[in-house]
Amino acid sequence: MAVVLVNGLVCKDPKLVQANDFFFSGLHLAGNTSNVVGSKVTPVTVAQLPGLNTLGISMVRIDYAPWGINPPHTHPRATEILTVLEGSLQVGFVTSNLENHLITKVLQKGDVFVFPVNLIHFQRNVGYGNAVAIAALSSQNPGVITIANAVFGSKPAIPSDLLAKAFQVDENIIVRMQSKF
Numbered sequence: 603m604a605v606v607l608v609n610g611l612v613c614k615d616p617k618l619v620q621a622n623d624f625f626f627s628g629l630h631l632a633g634n635t636s637n638v639v640g641s642k643v644t645p646v647t648v649a650q651l652p653g654l655n656t657l658g659i660s661m662v663r664i665d666y667a668p669w670g671i672n673p674p675h676t677h678p679r680a681t682e683i684l685t686v687l688e689g690s691l692q693v694g695f696v697t698s699n700l701e702n703h704l705i706t707k708v709l710q711k712g713d714v715f716v717f718p719v720n721l722i723h724f725q726r727n728v729g730y731g732n733a734v735a736i737a738a739l740s741s742q743n744p745g746v747i748t749i750a751n752a753v754f755g756s757k758p759a760i761p762s763d764l765l766a767k768a769f770q771v772d773e774n775i776i777v778r779m780q781s782k783f
């Protein structure tokens with residue numbers, strides 16, 4: 603039988619579909635936040651849960667060490683709605699040109715916040731202990747563009763003199779930033 607691909611992924615013969623195609627286990631486990639940003643995203647997208655394909659939805663667990671951040675990033679294909687399970691999070695997103703308005707708020711356990719599709723957003727643990735959030739995204743394959751990694755960590759690198767002009771700083775500052783990503 604021919605293999606049918608939808609969005610580049612296998613669309614299984616309905617007769618062969620099993621419960622496990624719609625199942626993922628593990629969001630009770632804390633992610634390892636021992637890294638430079640102090641946070642860890644555990645994704646449950648179509649890559650982890652094949653049955654999500656074409657359904658336009660996915661989920662993540664995010665763990666934060668004290669003062670850990672989920673650095674500024676965007677999801678090119680999804681709006682994100684987030685709730686805090688433990689701790690306190692400062693969240694924010696920035697609107698587009700010309701306003702570039704920062705919309706930010708401190709969330710407590712049980713609070714819910716939405717990050718509109720494509721806008722640059724972030725979270726930071728502002729409590730004393732660890733923080734945990736669960737977010738849902740309006741795509742099975744939301745994609746993620748982490749701003750610093752894309753701008754300063756591209757392979758090959760964006761010319762440093764170009765970035766120096768774009769960011770209005772000395773080129774040696776750009777070279778230093780590029781060496782971090």
Ligand SMILES: *[C@@H]1O[C@H](CO)[C@@H](O)[C@H](O)[C@H]1NC(C)=O
Binds near residue numbers: 636
């Ligand atoms: C967490 O990650 C750090 C850094 O990679 C590693 O040294 C440590 O063993 C990990 N801890 C656990 C519990 O996996």
